[in-house]
Amino acid sequence: MPGVLKTETGKGLALSAPASLYVGLLVAAPLAILVAYSFWTQTYVAIDKTLTWANYIEAATDPLVRHLMLRSILIAGAVTLATVALAYPIAYFIAFRTQKKTLWLLLITIPFWSSYLLRVFSWKLILGFNGVMNSALLTTGAIDEPLTFLLYNEFAVVLTLAHAWAPFAILPIYVSLQKIDRAYLEAATDLGCNRLERFFRVTLPLTVPGIIAASLIIFIPTVGDYVTPSLVGGSQGKMIANLMQVQFGAANNWPLGATLSLVAMASVGAVAIGFVVITTALGRRIR
């Protein structure tokens, strides 16, 4: 046994054992249970353990599921797009335009010092009928009556999440910008590029990995988010996770809830893989 720990493989296995155990127990096992549940059915009082595709058929045919799934992906896509687009200039500024990088990175993490729920409630206060935004606009006379399209819709969900996710987008993009050898930029200038051409032909393609990382970090959890849509989304901002929550809660249909989770996982996986492939290919096309 002591001999095993001396080989490279042995050391590797020993080092990864705690993590493997943890992942096995807390991720793989629940996932297996989820898969099992998705093939069972709920009778009124008990679980019928006969294997069946019934839940999958229901998930595939129910227009509500399809509608919510599509909306979740669209909202998550919008959140991702908005966050990355807003984060890129900030990351660029920190990487290229300031000497006080540590200070700026610290400032960016400050929102995390308060609870996520608190931040979502703050947005409710800002966007609400009698909220900060409406009061300010009413006082200045810009509007005559409060705007109602600010809260309880997709827009509010996108805005709240884009704010919440900002550091997750800024950091990976900052890292990929920071890694760029400044000589590449000078070489591009030397070969005739102005600043804009240099950005699109050198900086942007070299930060594709950072953009992909940021997008996945934001997109994947956003599709499954249910706190934000239930707090600021109203009825038209509901997403697939809200339906899952109902299945596991009020509707007490765990098998259907499990199926919905797996369908959501598969959809998110497919969209994410498609996104990575397309973005990588687009990055390669820039010459």
Added chain:
Amino acid sequence: MSDQNIIEISGVEKRFGTFTAVSDLNLDLKKGEFFSLLGPSGCGKTTALRMIAGFQDNDKGSISIDGQDMADIPANKRPANMVFQSYAIFPHLNVGDNVAFGLRKLGLSKAEIKTRVAEALGMVELGGLETRKADELSGGQRQRVALARALVMRPKVLLLDEPLSALDKNLREAMQLEMRRLQQKLGITFVMVTHDQYEAMTMSDRIGVMFAGKLAQVDRPDVLYARPCNRQVASFIGGMNFLQARMVGDGGGQMDVDVQGFGKLTIGVNPNVEIHDTDLLVGVRPEQLEIGAEKPDGYDGYLQGEVSDVAFYGESVHYHIRAAGLDETLAVAVPNYFHTVDHQRGDTVWLGVQNASVIDLGAREHQ
């Protein structure tokens, strides 16, 4: 401007805060010459090159390329291209796209770009490697791609920032010859920055030696070696024994001097030296001293001493000789003709020197 000059630099100064990187730089580079800026690190040679490229603005003075003042012309519009020290091969592009990078801006047809890329890669002996990825290249290949990428733009001036410093010794020596051949074939002016005296000497038509932001001397390699303008230049290029001397008479481009250890010699007045005085500093190259167990015949000055160190270099043997009345040991380099090391530490030997080997370095006070 003169038709012969491709770059004219006059009175250029560059400061970073309180530090003066380059001061009062005046330099005319001829069309088609291979010019090197040589100096220790931090002497301002790279700053000078970057000012020519346009990556840095000069605080004073003017730079013109091919008769055109560069003051208002940004780096991307200058008729000069650069080979970077790190080569800066774009990692997201393959070899062909790296070389084509600058061409894509010129509105050429696809076929034309392809032809010119192939031509440039052929020039640096990388023909057919267009689709090779950037991270699959060896150090020498990266250097060649960087060269091709700059030359494909057909610049009036090619700027090279320590282009060979990242290569190992054998490859570096091979590339020195190859770059020199390429430069002579193309007839483009090359301006190279280097801290390697041998690199500068083997490749350049002329060398500018820089110390602490100032150009000390500009000359052909052989003139720099034979007639350095002061102690600093003399010791930076090749080995040199420095000796104190006293001027006892002069006239007709010659002067009679009393050289420490060797006695009375008649040496040529060095035209590159600014200030002469009776107290002089003179130099003798190690390979120009004769060494023998017996007093050698036919020399103008002699000195007897003791061997304090022997260093075997392969192609030559270096002896260090300690002699009465000299502050420092004298280095003597003897070519290894017959695989023999003739003198050992502690041997008493004679040194002989010819008048023509003694280099006048000017007033001792002004070194």
